[in-house]
Amino acid sequence: MNLAEQGTSVGLRALSRLASSDLLDRVGLREVTERLVHRGTRNGFRAANAAGRRFASAQKLAGPARQKRGKRPDLFDLEPSDEQKMMIEAFGDFAATKLRPVAQQADADCAAPADVLDQSAELGIAVLGVPEELGGAVEERSAVTSALITEALAGGDMGLGFAALAPAAVSTALGLWGDADQQATYLPAFSGEDVPAAALAVQEPGVLFDPFDLDTTARADGDGFVIDGLKSLVPRAADAELFVVAAAVDDDGPALFIVEAGSEGLAVQPEPAIGLRAATTARLRLDAVRVPAGARLGDGDSYRDCIRLGRIAWSAMTLGTAQGALDFLIPYVNERKAFGEPISHRQAVAFNMSDLAIEIEGTRLATYRAASLADQGRDFSRAAAVARRLAATYGMKVGSDAVGLLGGHGYVKEYPVERWYRDLRAAGVIEGGLLV
Amino acid sequence: MAINLEIPKKLEQLVEQAHMVAAEVLRPISRKYDLAEHEYPKELDMLAAMIDGLDEGGASSGAGAAGVSRASGNGDGGNRNGSNLASVLTIIEMCWGDVGLLLSMPRQGLGNSAIAAVADDEQKERFAGKWAAMAITEPEAGSDSAAIRTTAVLDGDDYVLNGEKIYVTAGERADLVVVWASLDPEQGRAAIKSFVVERSNPGLKLDRLEHKLGIRASDTAAFILDDCRVPKKNLLGDAEIDTKKSFAGAMRTFDNTRPLVAAMAVGLTRASIERTTELLADAGVTVDPDVPAGRQSAAAAELLAMEADYEAARLLTMEAAWMADNGKPNSLHASYAKAKAGRTCVDVALRCVALTGAAGLGEDELLEKWARDAKILDIFEGTQNIQLLIIARQLLGLTSAELK
Numbered sequence: 136m137n138l139a140e141q142g143t144s145v146g147l148r149a150l151s152r153l154a155s156s157d158l159l160d161r162v163g164l165r166e167v168t169e170r171l172v173h174r175g176t177r178n179g180f181r182a183a184n185a186a187g188r189r190f191a192s193a194q195k196l197a198g199p200a201r202q203k204r205g206k207r208p209d210l211f212d213l214e215p216s217d218e219q220k221m222m223i224e225a226f227g228d229f230a231a232t233k234l235r236p237v238a239q240q241a242d243a244d245c246a247a248p249a250d251v252l253d254q255s256a257e258l259g260i261a262v263l264g265v266p267e268e269l270g271g272a273v274e275e276r277s278a279v280t281s282a283l284i285t286e287a288l289a290g291g292d293m294g295l296g297f298a299a300l301a302p303a304a305v306s307t308a309l310g311l312w313g314d315a316d317q318q319a320t321y322l323p324a325f326s327g328e329d330v331p332a333a334a335l336a337v338q339e340p341g342v343l344f345d346p347f348d349l350d351t352t353a354r355a356d357g358d359g360f361v362i363d364g365l366k367s368l369v370p371r372a373a374d375a376e377l378f379v380v381a382a383a384v385d386d387d388g389p390a391l392f393i394v395e396a397g398s399e400g401l402a403v404q405p406e407p408a409i410g411l412r413a414a415t416t417a418r419l420r421l422d423a424v425r426v427p428a429g430a431r432l433g434d435g436d437s438y439r440d441c442i443r444l445g446r447i448a449w450s451a452m453t454l455g456t457a458q459g460a461l462d463f464l465i466p467y468v469n470e471r472k473a474f475g476e477p478i479s480h481r482q483a484v485a486f487n488m489s490d491l492a493i494e495i496e497g498t499r500l501a502t503y504r505a506a507s508l509a510d511q512g513r514d515f516s517r518a519a520a521v522a523r524r525l526a527a528t529y530g531m532k533v534g535s536d537a538v539g540l541l542g543g544h545g546y547v548k549e550y551p552v553e554r555w556y557r558d559l560r561a562a563g564v565i566e567g568g569l570l571v
Numbered sequence: 572m573a574i575n576l577e578i579p580k581k582l583e584q585l586v587e588q589a590h591m592v593a594a595e596v597l598r599p600i601s602r603k604y605d606l607a608e609h610e611y612p613k614e615l616d617m618l619a620a621m622i623d624g625l626d627e628g629g630a631s632s633g634a635g636a637a638g639v640s641r642a643s644g645n646g647d648g649g650n651r652n653g654s655n656l657a658s659v660l661t662i663i664e665m666c667w668g669d670v671g672l673l674l675s676m677p678r679q680g681l682g683n684s685a686i687a688a689v690a691d692d693e694q695k696e697r698f699a700g701k702w703a704a705m706a707i708t709e710p711e712a713g714s715d716s717a718a719i720r721t722t723a724v725l726d727g728d729d730y731v732l733n734g735e736k737i738y739v740t741a742g743e744r745a746d747l748v749v750v751w752a753s754l755d756p757e758q759g760r761a762a763i764k765s766f767v768v769e770r771s772n773p774g775l776k777l778d779r780l781e782h783k784l785g786i787r788a789s790d791t792a793a794f795i796l797d798d799c800r801v802p803k804k805n806l807l808g809d810a811e812i813d814t815k816k817s818f819a820g821a822m823r824t825f826d827n828t829r830p831l832v833a834a835m836a837v838g839l840t841r842a843s844i845e846r847t848t849e850l851l852a853d854a855g856v857t858v859d860p861d862v863p864a865g866r867q868s869a870a871a872a873e874l875l876a877m878e879a880d881y882e883a884a885r886l887l888t889m890e891a892a893w894m895a896d897n898g899k900p901n902s903l904h905a906s907y908a909k910a911k912a913g914r915t916c917v918d919v920a921l922r923c924v925a926l927t928g929a930a931g932l933g934e935d936e937l938l939e940k941w942a943r944d945a946k947i948l949d950i951f952e953g954t955q956n957i958q959l960l961i962i963a964r965q966l967l968g969l970t971s972a973e974l975k
Contacts, residue, residue, distance in 0.1 A: 208575035211893055212650045215574060279574050345866050439861065469967055480973050485963035486956070492966050493907050497883025500890060504576035504882075511575075517878075520860035524879035 180402035180420055185374045188331065190395060193323060196315035200266035202276035207511045213503070219280055226284050229258060230291025230455075234299075235551075238292035241413035242554055245405070247298040247371075255299035256330035260284070264307025264570070269318055270326025271310065278444060278506040281307070281571035282451040286502075289455025290462075293558040294413030296452060297568065301370040301414065304448075304570040305333035308379050308391065308441060311570075312433030317393060321377060331376040336366035336419050337445065337567025346381065346442045346566045349389050351421065353382035359427045360384070362392060365420050370568055372403045372417035379432060380421065381441075381567060391432040391441060400424040410557035411565075441570065443519040444509060448569035450502040450522040453530035453562040457495050460537045460555045464488065468540060478540075487536055494529035501525050506571055527563020534559030576886055579652045582660055585632055588625075589661040592618065593668025598937075601669040604788035605940050609780050611744065612675055612788055619677035623700075632657035636683035636831070653896035655827070659834035659888050666838025667845075670944045671788030673835065680741050681705040681828055681952070682749035685765060688824045689808045698767060704745035706736035706794060713738075714957045716751065717760035721796060723752040730766060730806065732774065732799040738951070742792025743777060746770055750796065754812055762812045767805040774799025785943030829905040829952055830891040833912035836948040837885045840916040843941050844877055847923040850930055870926055877919045884912040903965045910958035913949030920945035 215223065233251055241247050263281055265271030273280070281303075288296035306325040309318055324331050339350050351364025362382050369378075378394045378401075394401065400422040408416055433441070468479040468488060478484045502525075505518035534556040538545030545552045578586055596618055604612050625631040633654025665673045673679070682703025686695065712718040721734025732752050742748060748768045755762040768775050774797050781791040803810075848858070856870045864872035887908040894901035920942040924931035931938045949955050964974050 205573055208573045208577075209581070210575065210579045210650050210652045211577065211656060211889060212573065212575050213890060213893060214650060219574075277573075343863070343865050345863055347861060348866075442861065465967060469969075477973075479963075479967045479969060480975075482960070482963075482974070485967060485969070485974050486959040488966055489910070489959040489962035492962060493887075493911050494883070496890075496904075496907050497880075497887050497911055500576060500886035501879070501882050503574050504886060507574050507576055510573070511577075517860045518882075520875065521879045521882045524864070524875055525883055528876070528879070 180404040180418075181373075182397075183372065183375070183378075183401040183403040183419065184397040185332065185376055188324065188376060190320050190324065190377065192316060192319040194319055196319045199313060199315045199318055200268045200310075202264070202266050202271070202310060203274055204512055205275050205277065205510055207513075213500075215279075215283060219283055222280065223283050223287050226258065226287035227290060229255070230288050230296070234288065234291030234295045235459075238295055238413065238554065239548065239551065241292070241295055243412075245407050245412045246415050247295050247413045251295060252299060252332075255288075256302070260299055261302045261306045261325045261330045263303060264310040265322055265326055266310055266318075269310075269322045272326075276311075276510060278447065278509040278571040279503060282447060282502060282506040285448055285451040285569065285571060286455035286458070286499075289452040290459040292413065293452055293456045293555075293561070294411045296455070297370050297411050297414035300448075300569055301335070301375075302330055302333040304335035304445075304568060305377055305379050307444075307570045308335060308432060309393075311440070312391070312437040314429075316429055317432060321393065324377075332371045332374040333377040333379075334369045334372055334375045334419075335379045335441075335445070335567050335570065336369045336372075337381040337442070338367045338369070338565055340365055340367040340418065344566065347389055347439075349381055349383040351380070351382040353384045353390065353392055353426075353431075355385060356425070359425055360392065360430065362394070362421045362424045362426060365418060367418055368406060368408060368411070368416045368565060368568065369403075369419045370411075370414040370416055372419050373405070373415060378419065380419070381438070382421075384431075388435050389438050390435065391438060392426055393430045393432050394421070394424060394426055398424050398426070409560050410554070411561050439516070440509075442566060443505075443516055444570045445567045446519045446523040447502060447505045447509065447515075448571045449562055449565055450498065450505070450519075450526035451571060452569065453526035453559060454495065454499050454502055456555055456559055457491075457498070457530055457533040460533050460552065461488075461491055461495060463551065464491075464537055464540055471541075484540060487540060491529075491533050491536060494525070494532065498522070498525040498529055509571075523563065530559045530562035576889070578660060579656070582632060582652065582657055585634060585657060586660050586664055589634075589664035590667070592621075593665050597665065597668030597672045601672065601788075601937060602934070602940070604671065605785075606787075608782060608787040609790055612672055615672065615676055619679075622676070623678065631661075634658045634661040636679040636681065637687040651896045652893070655830065655892035655895040656889065659830050659837075659892040662831055662834035663838040663841070663885070663888075666835040667842045668838075669788065670835050670839055670948070671786035674740055674786060674789035675744065677744070678702045680745055682745065682747060682767075684828045684831070685749045685824045686767070686807065688827050689765070694767070694804070694807065698747060701746040702741070702744070703747040703749055703767070704739050704741045704770075704792075706739045706742065706748050706750045708738040709735055710737055714954055717763065719751055719753060719763065720756060721750065721752040722756065723754055723764065723766060723801075725754075725803070726800075728803050729800040730803060732766060732768070732796045732801060734796045735778075735794070736796065737793040738781070739792040739794060740789055740951070742794060743780060743790045748775060748794070749807070750801075752796075754810075758812055764810070765807045766801045767807060768796075768799060768801050772799055772801070784946060785940065786947055825953060826902045826905045827895060829909040829958075830888055830895070830901075832948060832952040833884065833888040833891070833905075833908035836912035836916035836945070837881070837888050839941055839945055839948065840877075840881045840884065840912070840919045843916075843920045843923040843938060843945075844874070844881055846936065846938060847926055847931075848874060850927050850936075873922060873926060877922060880911075880915045881919060884908070884915040887911050903962060906953070906958040906961045909953060910955055910962065913955055913958070916945045917949050 353360040501522040505522045508515035634657035682705040723730040778793040891904040891908040
């Protein structure tokens with residue numbers, strides 16, 4: 136296949152966008168000097184009105200635009216394409232040089248530095264799932280590519296990765312399921328210079344939450360819907376200009392709704408949690424929020440896909456963080472001495488490391504398989520459940536064992552390990568927030 | 572192309588055939604030979620002939636014990652799905668049928684894999700069509716295969732072998748036994764070589780057949796090597812004692828065969844999960860993969876958890892085989908696969924027995940048999956602990972002196 140053919144099939148535009156960004160040149164040069172303080176107050180909801188812009192359809196589309204589906208590959212293959220490799224490298228560099236160094240402070244601040252979020256937007260994160268005719272960068276739909284990028288970012292920091300990827304969940308949802316009007320109204324903003332903060336809000340605060348049995352409701356009323364409910368752990372909610380909210384429609388099961396910040400009855404309350412603090416998680420309350428009929432995004436099938444793709448994304452997040460932890464642990468156990476030799480010379484330590492490596496690789500393969508099945512348009516419900524289960528079980532094991540391997544060092548904030556312990560709790564819990 | 576972890580189209584038919592054989596030939600006689608330990612499963616002769624036919628016709632895609640030699644890099648740089656992947660996929664199906672019977676399959680012994688991996692062309696031709704068992708373990712040396720005491724002394728055109736070998740799978744039935752012996756025990760692992768011994772050799776004396784916990788359809792032999800004369804030309808690999816690489820060469824066989832044993836474990840795991848899923852469905856329990864485990868019954872949640880580990884084991888096994896097909900060093904990943912698949916199959920088989928109550932314990936079902944068969948898969952071809960040791964040394968960059 137020549138370069139031009141490769142370009143049309145896998146998205147040379149995404150690469151040229153990366154390459155033309157001067158961000159890569161600046162990586163490591165620009166000091167991160169600004170930090171945001173945790174701007175939410177902790178006492179009560181305030182109106183969610185971070186509306187920096189009016190979303191209005193600038194062009195009339197004849198029909199919704201969709202990224203092309205790749206054709207089913209003939210062979211078993213674990214080799215990423217050259218383009219994917221370059222993206223892994225670019226996002227991996229970004230994660231290592233821009234996310235990891237500020238992760239500790241962002242965790243303490245419950246906020247991601249603005250320049251980090253700007254830079255991640257500049258890398259084109261939010262346009263991966265946007266069709267080309269609407270300013271997107273990739274012609275072919277690829278959940279695998281998104282999973283690889285998610286993994287790479289989480290290798291820097293899970294909380295910052297969550298913050299950076301939050302708008303992409305909304306743009307990807309619009310790209311996959313938006314109708315012509317919805318796409319024309321909302322998608323141009325995501326491919327522009329100033330990408331809006333946005334969030335996909337599925338999670339609810341109830342114990343044993345099931346995304347297919349929502350407490351949040353959307354009641355048909357006149358020519359629109361009235362939405363009531365409470366969403367939990369919504370990333371960057373206070374700054375978000377746009378939400379996609381999961382709500383149960385009368386007798387029609389769960390569905391997605393586009394809700395603009397500034398809508399009457401929409402309120403945000405900070406909800407700091409054990410981990411993912413850099414994503415400034417918050418509760419989003421919808422109190423008789425009225426949306427037009429055209430706010431409903433997709434149908435029942437797309438809702439199911441949304442939940443499954445979200446689970447794959449969280450598996451990829453877990454994977455990146457867990458691999459980052461393993462990469463940190465290897466030199467640590469080789470250098471840390473006890474009883475006159477490195478602790479890695481003891482089977483109790485070494486075998487624990489082996490266990491982590493085995494399970495991380497198993498989770499990786501299951502995650503890629505689920506994403507690849509999604510790209511092929513085949514049933515990926517079971518594969519997504521498998522990936523999630525592995526990520527939940529072994530992600531938590533990595534976090535817990537990592538602290539154990541460092542002992543007291545693992546428990547203090549001088550090392551990043553206690554943060555991974557906290558962040559990795561999210562793996563098997565959170566629904567939505569991300570999409571691949 | 573694109574990342575894809577599905578069974579490749581070109582192997583779908585082969586996998587289907589293997590599954591049919593497992594369902595139609597192996598399953599129906601599974602209990603029979605579990606009860607009749609040491610009896611020769613004569614039904615397998617016909618099956619072996621059929622597999623030979625498939626091999627000659629090229630329809631087997633090189634699957635089988637002798638097909639798992641490593642690709643020596645690939646010239647065109649393209650992706651290959653070759654005989655290693657074909658082998659693990661067919662073994663998964665066959666062991667969904669019965670592990671013990673697969674191990675008794677004529678001409679599919681681990682010795683055949685060793686010959687395929689290290690024999691020269693002349694030897695390959697001479698031993699073609701023969702069934703080869705593998706004799707490594709001794710009463711005093713199991714996992715520590717560098718400590719074997721069987722000796723080989725050159726005498727004219729023959730090596731003379733003396734020692735004792737145990738746990739030789741298919742040792743009684745095979746045509747050949749690949750015996751590991753030391754040219755000089757003083758020189759440690761570098762002096763260990765493998766020798767192809769004809770089963771009919773009078774110096775190779777069958778001492779006993781073991782009575783076992785499981786895989787009873789497969790005979791496990793113990794041999795005494797008593798001045799056993801083996802022609803010089805039956806030494807596999809290099810006859811020189813090279814302290815740098817000889818043992819590594821012998822161990823290389825394992826990089827190819829560990830994914831095969833992992834595949835056996837994967838097949839057994841699936842059998843247990845499938846049958847348990849059916850029995851639980853009869854009892855009114857079904858799994859909904861979309862619904863969080865905490866919202867489903869404990870039995871359904873357990874099925875989901877077992878399925879997740881099964882899938883990890885299966886994909887790790889395919890990965891290790893795919894790497895071998897593409898000439899990528901896979902020693903680490905072969906051990907990932909073996910470790911994960913071995914422990915998963917024991918864990919799953921035992922949990923399935925527990926989940927299904929009296930049905931799981933009784934001999935009306937095969938679940939109790941699978942629970943017994945399973946344990947060997949986490950032992951032979953490198954125990955769980957040995958796999959963890961191999962992985963740790965590579966992961967941490969440690970020598971065997973540093974990490975004992």
